[in-house]
Amino acid sequence: MANLASTYRNQGRWKEAEQLEVQVIETRKTNLGADHPSTLTSMANLASTYSNQGRWEEAEQLFVQVMETSKTNLGADHPDTLTIMNNLAFTWKGLGRDAEAIELMKDCVQYRTRILGAKHPDSLSSHLALAAWKAEHSGTSGEHHQ
Template structure:
């Protein structure tokens, strides 16, 4: 499983898919369908399909994984609710925004009811992107702000998920013409990436380019295309 994830992280998606299918078949044969390891294999393969742009396949695998998790862990377990959030992100990529909003909101409500507040940062940030794409700017900003604060508290300021959430909040602010706030956030992202990765790393260069776009362009044109994929699972 780790090698398949490594291939996916390196962009070797065909190799990741082939190995992921082999591992899934082995797990199903040796452990059974309703097993936590099999569930992990399904989710990893769904992530590979999503990275390939095969959104229908990704959605199908994530639906299967969610149903298995309900059996293995229960409907209110953190693993089940995180998988529900993952599925909502895939549905959003399919353009089914209202469904994504409803499912992502359901995952958050159940997390809150189950006292899983410490796990809500990433699902909250994902839902904020869905709100943004539905042109619900104030709601998106409020949710993205809460997500960022929670992730800074839980994961730390230098965590990649925290930085991804900050990028998205910057873009959401820019879409509402709150350019000073957007610029301040983008400057912080650039500084953190430079400190963590170095000046010449591609992600640092991307942060600098984002800062330049905010500084010189402004407005909302093309902003949705720049919302990053780091929180989509």
């Protein structure tokens, strides 16, 4: 079910993806528990579906919940936690909270570089996003979008 939901998400079939993702979350919560890594992955997938649709507030709620649980259960520097951190930063950017997004992405870049290495694709991706956001933000004449 999770794979089919992912296929729907990749095809932009948001409603179908969302429906399946909710089912997967509920099933995993029942069978594995709310804090299980697979449950958290399902919640992050639903948050991604929301962010892909510009449903930033809903995405933020889920990403924050998943990140806090992942930090507690897996650790702040676990690759899964860092993926959520990266996605939450993008969500804050989507909400127009540029300064917060930049600060969170700075943390993500530092962790990913230390844990995964500077040349890892995830490290590079976060670094490029951070550089672009900083350049964009510095071009706003000191305005802060919060």
